[in-house]
Amino acid sequence: MSRTRSVVLAGGGTGGHIEPMLALADALRRRDGDLRITCLGTARGMETRLVPARGYDLRLIPPVPLPRKPTVDLLRVPGRVRRAVADTRALLDEVSADVVVGFGGYVALPAYLAARRSGVPIVVHEQNALPGLANRVGARLAARVAVTAPGTPLYRGEHVGMPLRTAISSLDRAARRVEARAEFGLDADRPTLLVFGGSQGAQTLNRAGVAAADALTAAGIQVLHARGPKNTEVTVPGRPPGSAPYVVVDYLERMDLAYAAADLALCRAGAVTVAELSAVGLPAAFVPLPIGNGEQRRNALPVVEAGGGLLVEDADLDADWITEHLVPVLTDPAALSGYARHAAAAGVPDADDRLADIVLEVGAPAAEARTESGGQR
Structure with missing residues (x-):
């Protein structure tokens, strides 16, 4: 029985x-x-x-x-x-x-x-x-x-x-890209940076992203920025007509669509975040939380060492760092493709x-x- x-x-x-x-x-x-x-x-x-x-x-x-x-x-x-x-x-x-x-x-x-x-x-x-x-x-x-x-x-x-979640592990970013960008009011064909600091946002990422808004959009890079629901002071003036959009939202209910819309992420390095990004083949600039025992830095290192992303300390992240390190990658399709390929190789979907x-x-x-x-x- x-x-x-x-x-x-x-x-x-x-x-x-x-x-x-x-x-x-x-x-x-x-x-x-x-x-x-x-x-x-x-x-x-x-x-x-x-x-x-x-x-x-x-x-x-x-x-x-x-x-x-x-x-x-x-x-x-x-x-x-x-x-x-x-x-x-x-x-x-x-x-x-x-x-x-x-x-x-x-x-x-x-x-x-x-x-x-x-x-x-x-x-x-x-x-x-x-x-x-x-x-x-x-x-x-x-x-x-x-x-x-x-x-x-x-x-x-x-x-x-x-x-x-299967919504993440089975995500086909390329197949969902047009739909995802339309969902967030982004242009279909521009290189896209996703900025997020977890469900509550992150002050360092918010400050650096907003400060780099002009440099990013002037280079033709559009941005999807999740500031956190309590960070209503984080705003970006509207872009001139025809320029790359900088979209600020409180929270991302559909992380699968956010990942599909993006070519590169700027984010913390929590274990789930690192695993999700590598599983879907989305490269990232990881900014480990500067408190605790250093586990976020350790979480990101395998992906970074595999060539699937960049690592920047919290104290070093500012508009100049974004302009110097991320703008060249986001405007180089071959570089983006290489980072994405190495990120995916490090993932376990x-x-x-x-x-x-x-x-x-x-x-x-x-x-x-x-x-x-x-x-x-």
Whole structure:
């Protein structure tokens, strides 16, 4: 007698954890529409909005904030972990989990520990080139460990890539270019720069892009600039008739169309952003966030070293840098083509299916054993 297979995904907190989790969930659902998929999160994370909107079951556990590095703050963690692990173990039993997949962050650590104590196999996926504490612990407990970037220093890590939404991973930029540019009020045939700093925008990118507006449009380069919904002071005067447009929007609802419209991006270097750009073959000038442990710079380096983009430090980005480095590339079709080709070569558009293969393989023995035992763990 067959039993519905059950997968638990732990990826709450930030979009960098949630988006690959949901991309994997979609890939698993394509394989088996009857598969039970349960997402773990906390009441304070973005997952409370994003997960139900994608049609997946979200179960909440107590948050366990983790320091980025081993410090005295670790002394406060054990008490929080005990409660979260107990709640998560009860949930794993309730849904008869066959495998737990963790994406790091404060939801993943209790999931790893609960799975280990309950005898449920673990798969870890690390998005960043510099792993966090939760995944460093989880990797030691896991059956398989997948990483986004080659060379990621994580125990037994296999290069799989970043699971992405199919709207991005299957995007044909060339086929959608005319439609995409029309959607944003851009000319069909001009070289196009996309400027964006994440969902909230980025002050450094906003200042530099606006300051370079005259130099860019005078060179025949049009710009699509997402300033962030709160940055209403970021404006560009209208261009003279016949000149290249500079279009400023608050937010990009359709990143697939933004990518299709662009020839080059100027952006931060979050793990999902880097993975999406390389998957669709869109070269970029990456501006790593100047705070934290330097992980954004590490995220961008494999693509830059492959010839698929440029790297500029936050403190060095200004209108002069854009004029000196980006205008020559954007006005040279052969250079753009070369960057795009190398960016695409660094991408992994089928990472969602690769990770789904691993998850189903790891979970298969537990599912078969539970079927034979009548559903008992």
